[in-house]
Amino acid sequence: MPMSVGAAIRTTAALVAGLACAIQQPIASAAPLQFTIMPSNTYGYLTELGDTTITVFLTPSFPGPVFGAHFQCGASVLVSHGEIIVQTILDAGEPSAGPPCQRGVAAVAGVLEPGHWLVTAHLFLPDGTTNDVTYSFDVVPRGNKCNWDPPHNTRQGYLTNKTPEEFRLALANDPDYRAQLGGIAYVSPYYIENVVVFAFPPLDDLVRVEDRLQRSGEFSRFDGSGITCFSPSPDDKRVPAVEYYDARLDHYFFTSDVGEQAAIDAGQVGVEWQRTGKSFPVVLYPGCPNGDRGMQRIYRFAGEPYVGPNSHFFTVSQDECGVVRDRKDWHWQFEGSPFWAIPPTAGVCPDRTVPLYRAYNDGKGGDPNHRYSIDHSVIDAMVAQGWIDEGARMCVPEKL
Known part of the structure; x- marks a missing residue:
């Protein structure tokens, strides 16, 4: 059973012993003290990898800012079955210009299992009273993702x-x-x-x-190497991704690489590959690739020669990439990250971008193939031929 707040308090004798000094001090401000709880993780994500730290902040009142008290720089933490209890003492008087812990005190909760967690901050206030502040959050399983930036490894x-x-x-x-x-x-x-x-x-x-x-x-x-961007950042470099079709294979392919386009147009990969007249814009490289807009490199896979699919596969999803990477029996090889895109949120794309839809031939002829288009009527036509509509898979610019 989760440890109760009362039981947790009894186990921290050293902290409670220090309360005797704190409760004798007059409270510095008549305004009620305000607090904020913020969980953070070693790796930036609230996941089961790395330590999770719980920080309790004093929230200043306005006009001011006026804090009305300050933390003693220390806290105890207890973790038990989905519950985290943080205990700390506050003294009267505004925080000094010195230790930042007087404004926010941190306690390392350690590695947390995936699931829902409740934080209770049990605060001993300067006037001798106590206050419980609660906050809940979810620890999400990391899964088997791909590296978001493969060239930087x-x-x-x-x-x-x-x-x-x-x-x-x-x-x-x-x-x-x-x-x-x-x-x-x-x-x-x-x-x-x-x-x-x-x-x-x-x-x-x-x-x-x-x-x-x-x-x-x-x-x-x-x-690792960080990313520094100019302000204002230059415009994204956008190019057309050109679609090709091989009637013999009944396969589609697209490429944003002008060298590949020239080779295909010259028949160097087989005269059967012909332009369909369809294309869509992609970001060859962003003006500032710092992730603020949610832009990520896409992953391009090709079938392993002689044993893998005679096809290519594109995704911007780290999770989907992880599945393709880990299924060795599918015989896909990673070929690189030829352009950047934004993952859609519940099928919706940000402003000034449009969905790139994907249709799957359901392994027709024993060889998987996908078709990508910003025009959903193209996907509808493929569905009429027995293909599967896989929805919006990435977001690309609405124009070059």
């Missing part, structure tokens, strides 16, 4: 107990050590002492890579 790792050379040799000569770290490759030493640059498979989820390496005890933390 290197990190700097801070070694805990090896020099860069010892790390390089262990990775090269010890198969058990390599297996423990999950397929990373040594790249070079870094200019900071005991820091190495390593590479990981382009489609491996960076969150899972860092979590695995952190738990191995070999690394204390990681850094």
Whole structure:
């Protein structure tokens, strides 16, 4: 059973002992104290990987800002079956310009299981009273996602107990050590002492890579290259993605690469491939690829020669990419990320973008194939031929 707030209070004798000093102080402000609870995670997502931290903030009153009190810089935390209890003491008087913990106190709840969680912040106030503030949130399973940025698959790792050379040799000569770290490759030493640059498979989820390496005890933390954008940012580079059709295979294909378009037009991949006259705009690269607009690289797969499908597959979904990556028996090979798109939200695209719909031939002829179009009447025509409407799969610009 979850531990009650009362039971939790009795287990924190040291905190309660400190209450004697706090309750003798007059409250600094007649206005009621306001609080905000914010959960955060090591990896940015509220997931079962990495530590979750609960921060309780004093919310200033207005006009002001006036806080009316400040935290003692410390808190206890108890975690039990979907319930997190944070306890802390406040003193009278405004926060000083020094420790930021006087305005917001953090408590590490650790690794949380997926599910619904209730936070109760039990606060000992300066006037001797207590106040309970609650907040609930969900921890979502991470799943088996692909790396959101496959071309950037290197990190700097801070070694805990090896020099860069010892790390390089262990990775090269010890198969058990390599297996423990999950397929990373040594790249070079870094200019900071005991820091190495390593590479990981382009489609491996960076969150899972860092979590695995952190738990191995070999690394204390990681850094990577950030993205700096000009202000204002330049316009996105947009190009047309041109569609082709092979009547012999009854397959469709599109490409935004002008070199590929020229090769197909010249018959270098077979004279059967012909332009359909259909195209749609895509973002070749964004003016600022920092993720603020939800733009992501798309994933392009091709069937493995001789054993895989004679086809290509495109998705912007990290989860869908993970399925294709992990189904080795499907024999798809990752070919790269030729353009950027935005994942739709419940089939809806942001302003100035349109849905790119996808139809599936249901494995017709033993060879899967998909057709992509911004014109839903094209998808309707394919459905009339026995194809499956798979809905809006990504959002692309409404015009070049």
